[in-house]
Amino acid sequence: EAGVAQSPRYKIIEKRQSVAFWCNPISGHATLYWYQQILGQGPKLLIQFQNNGVVDDSQLPKDRFSAERLKGVDSTLKIQPAKLEDSAVYLCASIAGGQVNTEAFFGQGTRLTVV
Amino acid sequence: AQSVTQPDIHITVSEGASLELRCNYSYGATPYLFWYVQSPGQGLQLLLKYFSGDTLVQGIKGFEAEFKRSQSSFNLRKPSVHWSDAAEYFCAVGAYNTDKLIFGTGTRLQVFP
Numbered sequence: 001e002a003g004v005a006q007s008p009r010y011k012i013i014e015k016r017q018s019v020a021f022w023c024n025p026i027s028g029h030a031t032l033y034w035y036q037q038i039l040g041q042g043p044k045l046l047i048q049f050q051n052n053g054v055v056d057d058s059q060l061p062k063d064r065f066s067a068e069r070l071k072g073v074d075s076t077l078k079i080q081p082a083k084l085e086d087s088a089v090y091l092c093a094s095i096a097g098g099q100v101n102t103e104a105f106f107g108q109g110t111r112l113t114v115v
Numbered sequence: 116a117q118s119v120t121q122p123d124i125h126i127t128v129s130e131g132a133s134l135e136l137r138c139n140y141s142y143g144a145t146p147y148l149f150w151y152v153q154s155p156g157q158g159l160q161l162l163l164k165y166f167s168g169d170t171l172v173q174g175i176k177g178f179e180a181e182f183k184r185s186q187s188s189f190n191l192r193k194p195s196v197h198w199s200d201a202a203e204y205f206c207a208v209g210a211y212n213t214d215k216l217i218f219g220t221g222t223r224l225q226v227f228p
């Protein structure tokens with residue numbers, strides 16, 4: 001089966017610019033996550049979707065970050081305007097069910113550099 | 116609140132040597148525990164997981180981990196490391212009946228020939 005697809009793989013932008021990342025989860029996976037992984041740290045959950053609804057966005061900096069999953073399949077994460085501290089790898093993951101005891105599959109991530 | 120601690124930021128071993136990566140968790144009940152590996156430029160790949168039952172869990176690539184409730188630990192082991200095992204290793208905890216994964220800060224493994 002195809003894995004979680006993310007694009008672009010790399011992005012370099014200047015601060016105050018905007019950027020968008022795309023994620024296509026494994027077919028049939030209802031739950032989708034966006035994680036932020038800053039260099040030297042573990043992944044931190046930004047937002048979780050169940051189908052096209054937001055389950056948890058408590059860690060999402062909503063003044064600059066937004067995400068959507070309109071049709072319950074692929075998802076986009078946007079940053080506007082970007083700050084230097086947003087430099088990180090943004091990982092998308094999906095699971096089939098609604099519980100963490102099922103395996104989470106991760107995409108390769110998008111490495112964002114803000115200069 | 117759940118949390119995960121990986122005390123070792125960076126570990127260096129010689130190829131063929133044994134390996135143990137430490138992981139301690141904080142959670143009030145029996146947690147779901149995971150080890151993921153991340154190779155450079157790659158996403159995270161699940162090595163193994165523990166939910167219940169036998170406290171010694173076998174995973175892929177020759178890795179195993181042991182759940183020790185008394186020590187709140189879930190250390191990852193491999194008897195003989197290969198150069199291809201060089202990567203970043205993350206321990207993660209999930210709460211029962213939820214869909215949240217909390218990750219540790221990771222341990223970077225370097226393997227010398």
